[in-house]
Amino acid sequence: MNKAASITCTIMFSLLLAACGSNPKRTIDGTAAGGGATVNPVTIDGVDDGSQLDPDSVAGRAPKERVIFFDFNKSEIRPVYLDIITQHGRYLAQNPSGRVRLEGHTDERGTREYNIALGESRAKSIARMLQLQGVSSAQMRSVSYGEELPVDEGHNEPAWSKNRRVNIIYEVEVQN
């Protein structure tokens, strides 16, 4: 034990045991990756994400159909949705205090950041159409969640087709 103790004292780090003349390629001292530090965690809660505004809520007088679906990898509006968007445009133009959030989403295929961009492009397609109806830019804002918030978590076309969407969410809806 005395011998072991004296070895402990004399050799702290990376002492050459063999007389073969080599050195360790790297310092071996048990240092953890990232400098040996543990992680100092951060927790976010009580986020005000406006989720009281249920995207499916149709309480007010604005048009009830509020989800526009898209083709794969496309941000062009399908002709079948032109009427619906026109109704929203008319409503918002007539009610300048109304506010909408256009939330763009994609299916899970492709990369996450490209999908964030694709979702924004979908939201902006609708914003442009609304603007043509006379809706002011102050009444609209867009956000893209890309593939992060699917409504259907399946890995197939029926699920994907539901996820490729823009939700038209009324942040301020005129009630009377």
Added chain:
Amino acid sequence: MFSNKILSLLGLLCLWIVSTSNVLAVIEIEITQGGESAIPIAIVPFGWKGNGSPPEDIAAIVGADLQRSGNFSPFNRDDLIGKPVSGDKPRYGNWRIAGAEFLLIGAVTNSGKNYGVEFQLFDISQQKLLTGFKFQVTDQTLRNAAHQIADEVFEEVLGIRGSFNTQIAFVSVEGTGRKKSYKLQLADADGQNPQAMLTSPRPILSPSWAPDGIRIAYVSFEDRNQSAIYVQDRQQGSRKKVISKAGINGAPSWSPDGERLAVTLSFEGNPDIYILNVDNGQTRRITQSPAIDTEAVWVDDQTLIFTSDRSGGPQLYEVSSSGGRATRITFEGNYNASATVSDDGQSIAFVHGNDVGYSIGALDRASGFFQTLTDGSLDESPSFSPNGQMIIYATEKGGRDTLGAVSLDGSVAQSLSLDTGGVREPAWSPFTN
């Protein structure tokens, strides 16, 4: 090319870890495909002098590391012809007959909280001692010491720096529907010791390691329907919102000097690449196309590679970090995006989409040689190991989001999954020491 040789459940490791939230999580690593020219190495269980049993099985950790690399094929313990723990002259002839090309032996001596670790690596055919060291660690650092021994063996035998004593960052998601918990987690490169550095009810994405291995940039949607890029110090737990403009704030990637981030912003119209000075918040626009430009990564201080759909579908382009004309670099397949660059700048890996699905592809920048490394249908988020030997990526297996890792030549593959939820967006740390 991609080999379909599957070694079923070879080296299945089931490891129980208590995570920071005290929820028992299992990380499981499964080697799904072994290397064909793996080097046989005999790793003898390390000797033990101390009370009770040793807190870690060093030989098992080293063996698992080396096996996961695909470059080594450690002996099963039952096949070891002897169990020496010290001595300068192993029975070379016997080990050669047993088929070993290398032999690793060692011992651990315990005194209080300190552990003395010694090991020796022998070349059996050359009949010589290659390397051997003795060093002191604590009970907290014993596992890291084992990874460092594996790194030493790897570099001594192959002449390539090992990346076993490194970490991976990834995003995990638990829960369903609107009740989700997103965590940005760090774990050792072998999947052990996962720790959440950020927990949020809103999506977290695109983690990127600073070259110092301490700061991590990521995108968070914690603000009211607005993305923002944060930089968090993993040690201090301090975090700073570095940018949150109208529209997209995405795809952060650290410059080699650790002072700037390449980012995607859309406040000037549509998504373009910008360089953000992390200290003073100033931005400089790099691309100006009317198409989607995103996912920039640094090849070196002067060069960026990014994704753009300016030619139709997403493809990879190269551009100077001071801006100017971009050059397209991918031509095979209709979808090439989300590049990761090897440390030497020679290879890039990326998401490659074709009619079958999305897999991980790799391109040699000098020769233009392209190959597909994986056969998944929804593979994404590739990230090179710091020694450029492996690529970790997100994949879908049995309906669940898991992580996979594949060697740059496609010859060895493994999967890593978390039993409490999906895992995605892995990012391999840089070397930190």
